[in-house]
Amino acid sequence: MMDSLTEAVLAGAPAEVLEREQVPEQYTAAHLRAEDVGMFNDGGDKDVRRSIRVGNVPMPELAPDEVLVAVMASAINYNTVWSATFEPVPTFGFLKRFGRLGGLAARHDLPHHVIGSDGAGVVVRAGSAVRSWRAGDHVVVSCVQVDDQEPATHADAMLGAGQRIWGYETNFGGLAHYSVVKASQLLPKPAHLTWEEAASVLLTAATSYRMLISDKGARIKLGDVVLIWGATGGLGAFAVQLVKAAGGIPVGVVSSESKAKVLRALGCDVIINRAETGLGRADTPEETIEQGKRLGRIIRQEVGEDPHVAFDYIGRATFGVSTFVVRRGGTVVTCGSSTGYQHTYDNRYLWMNSKRIIGSHAANLQEQAELNRLVAQGKISPVLSTVYPLDEVGEAARLVQNNEHIGKVGVLCLAPREGLGVTDPALRERIGAAALNPVRSI
Template identity: 55%
Template sequence: MQHILDAIQAEDSTAQDFASLALPESYRAVTVHKDEVDMFEGVATRDKDPRASLHVDEVPLPELGPGEAFVAVMASAINYNTVWTSIFEPVSTFGFLERYGRQSDLTKRHDLPYHIVGSDLSGVVLAVGPGVTKWKPGDRVVAHCLSVELEDPQGHDDAMMDPQQRIWGFETNFGGLADVAMVKANQLMPKPEHLTWEEAASPGLVNCTAYRQLVSKNGGAMKQGDNVLIWGASGGLGGFATQYALNGGATPVCVVSNEEKAQIARSMGAELVINRSEEGYQFWKDERTQDPKEWKRFGARIRELTGGEDIDIVFEHPGRETFGASVYVTRKGGTITTCASTSGYMHEYDNRYLWMNLKRIVSSHFANYRESWEANRLVAKGKIHPTLSRTYTLEETGQAALDVHHNKHQGKVGVLCLSPEEGLGVRNPEMREEHLEAINRFRGV
């Protein structure tokens, strides 16, 4: 891989130079192994350790198919789907790969005894398959993680409705936590050139998800003046939702778990912040019983902050722990947008508050190509900023995933792949200097 890295770091390398590079027969990649899916049997979820299941292996380069591209990965990032893959919950991802492999001779490549994980990347195109015209070797790119076939009619109004919609690096193989990734060419987008490789890799999945869930007509369709309740407002998803609310003329009501995170929310420009630990909200009396009095106390606190107004849109992603409260505090006719469910998938709420007050629950899952492109465009224009707090090496991916699993991180956690150190890849230093404080807002937290 060294000759590829040398070409990337040489400022005068041309598209022809990249096109003539010899592709490696194998490369480093972070994997889980099919013969280890039962390794955590009987272990509590929190005690499952990604360091035991995530391996850095040398893997063979797959065959490149039509409409696909190889990307030399300079940096990637950790998402919750990497954690779920590593602890084989709620199901093993090898079931996804097996089903995908049955679809065609080409997709058989994905059904392997190992799964290369990772749903973010920044890097440089090395080669493109037949039919690709938009991208060429040498292009500096980031990738969104929507993989679609678009052979069925359902996906042509909204690609997320494609029956063959998958999340790359989670429901497909050859993900971004590697020196080389294989993607569909329509996953590629231009790299924001005022950012380093690791900064550019970090927004991807969570930025696009937040855009669709809150801004897009397919999600919350946020408008100026809306009061938006954002759970985990300084986290991976919430950090972007807070920025979108502020940019779009809405008023974010930011829920965080400690004062340090409250300060991050305020530094982004949010004025209405609830420190749930400090205020002691306990929405569940025990594992089976919620406490409506706590919902009511929470709603009263929101009205105190907003001057008597209720919430127009709830940006929901914790799931089971918070969902009953989210439904309760939403205004009549308001919207709860939901994804992820990181605290549990089995949501419970009092339907009277939904049904009799004409509230809506809108499910949201990642983003289509147009939404992803718009979200990346806003990063490239300096309107939305990365939330990168810390970067690990590829060999430290297990530790990075463990930190996310135990919520010891803030914002996004990056991973260096081919990039030998942090701070590389910037081609617009003037723009970077203009936004440096916002770019570094999460650093070291």
Template identity: 60%
Template sequence: MSDLLEAVRAGAGPADLLACELPTRFRAAHTRKDEVGIFDGETDKDVRRSIHVGEVEMPEPAPDEAVVAVMAAAINYNTVWSAIFEPIPTFAFLEKLGRTGPWGARHDQPWHILGSDAAGVVVRVGDGVHNFRVGDRVVVHAGVIDDQEPASQEDGVSSHALAWGFENNFGAFGEFTVVKANQLIRKPAHLTWEEAAANTLCAATAYRMLVGAHGARMKQGDVVLVWGGTGGLGSYAVQLVKNGGGIPVAVVSSEEKADLVRRQGCEHIINRTELELGDEGLRSPKAWRRLGERIRSLTGEDPHIVFEYLGAETFGASVYVARRGGKIVTCGSSTGYRHEYDNRFLWMNIKSIVGSHGFNYHEAVETNRLIGLGMLHPTLSTVYPLEEAGEATRAVQTNRHIGKVGLLVAAEREGLGVEDSALRDRVGEENLTLYRR
């Protein structure tokens, strides 16, 4: 381990951190360009075969960038896509970025460091960085924008934004990462490193979908159907609906998950195993009707909003069950990109499909503010060491998890990083560690 990383672990101040040399190499979980295609023709594309932990080279930071020592990170489904080289290999993104100029060329490497959620300590800042300093404790959000593109002044997501650690290099799963300064957000003081690292991508994505000006614009009293109520996205969506005065209806796949989301304050829960779906599952119109009847039996009405990210398996049902004039807000397709639905139920009932991709910087900061106030809680369930990044990603790939899966990177053990114990006590361990228990 480098002297700089040891100094970070010891809680050294800015002067001592600057006195340590930036290492030329560091450990990271990464994929390799020469392994693209190893899963061709295979049914089970086991990410443990493609994710490696070893040393990579430290890039030179640009003037608008910061180097962060990563204490902890978290797994998102985009890491699964990267690790199975689908829908296109991430290395295609890196090659394209490499053609944009010398700073972009740094990303075009024969290896790709994974990960889009992290918490850590700033150890270097470029000459153009003025809002953050060496020694600051931060979380990193995944939106990489071109702030010189006019569209970014309207909405950062519309400015050809890239997903950090998915569409560029130097992601969260390394002892160090190099990120734009406008990816940095102050770490919530009452959270541990692993708790702080688990939230931003999923929580801010859910915030944009439900609350932000570019999403479904949820209002008080709205009934919101949340697919996968204990998943990475769904577990934050349930909290946001409750906080905003809405009525969440969470769909889960077991009684254990039903109990968990119930303890989050969600009154209306549908265990999909009890719907008697038949061979076609949720793709069948009969299943759509059965689901709609169940929702009405719980709430007395149809959903104003359907929180959709599963895609092919559920999209037809989502369009069907939304009320007249309702909205289906979607940010992904983890069960497949090609959606089939009966368009009569959309156009004849003047429903809307709202596409929502990631979040902008303001939305990420607003989400982090809710976390820092103790109004939105981590849904971290399991933590793995960096050496087991493949196993951690496999758990997400095979859906053997609830909430978020974390990764200890430079932190020596779990439970470190809390700065405001009084706030932590007020928020309550029972809320902060609900998914751990």
């Protein structure tokens, strides 16, 4: 039976009604159980459908600087897969360390972990110290929680030791009917997007923004040639759009013709299909150099020069090639390693050619706000490919685990169906369906 607060949210009730309705004692959430941590020790398939549970969990207490959000939709990120496979480490260790800080941080150390690091929804409660948000506000949620009393946070939130990724290093994540977040995680929901579209953008798009556009990343400029590995993944598809918007030349690498079609829809200038060009995994120094030379020839044939920047979140399978193929003075920017964390590369090509490697993680709130502004203006589009209901979240995560997805995989939480949440239909109509979500139109 649906509780009265949820009924009010779905009815679009005004602030005074939402504030009057009682917060439920339990809510439905996708979560992991501490007792399942060793379930994959048999060495078999680490199928995330076995470890992700959907059911009721207790509603946590709200801290003064926090907001309770009724989550209309969320999305799958690769950290959902890491969480559900308990690799590289079980996330319950993160929750235990967080809980040791004491006070309200102790709430996070529970035998269950509500996962998910994306979300769009409606504010239903605001803590006593919250000034900028009130019940009824439509919001998107940043994945980054910070300690605003830590000095480093005020230089760059991503440098603070107290920075944590919500729903991965904290509890009460976004793959749920409700979520507890800090007020400093919230941004206005782009009014022309549906709940599921809005929920699929912020984590990956803002990560790509910091990597490419921010002064903390590669800081690309007009005319830069940018090599983008995995160009139809969540990160890569936003990277293509950002490079185009910045006046650069995206060179997208994909593994199939179907993914190449998606890149064409995104307007990618140069498309390299690994299956057609003989590019494969480089496991030895010799293979790395051979693959780098082959890729370099292809890029020079297409654009006449070597790339200024390599956008790499693939990791072990590509990193050595990235450091080889960028031009003298070029940059490799990395935010992850989906094929393995231990990278090898020939350092001669780095130091002798004055290249740079930049590590980049998520994005600070200002960078996320700048990205969200571009989305709200219709200059950056969602890359949503498919949507699952919350009770099938295991299937959604499995799709990402097996790399069978394109763009982002959305999850409906409280939203009863797709297509809801648009409050600026005129802008949506001006942009048009194909341009609004080019990946799904394919």
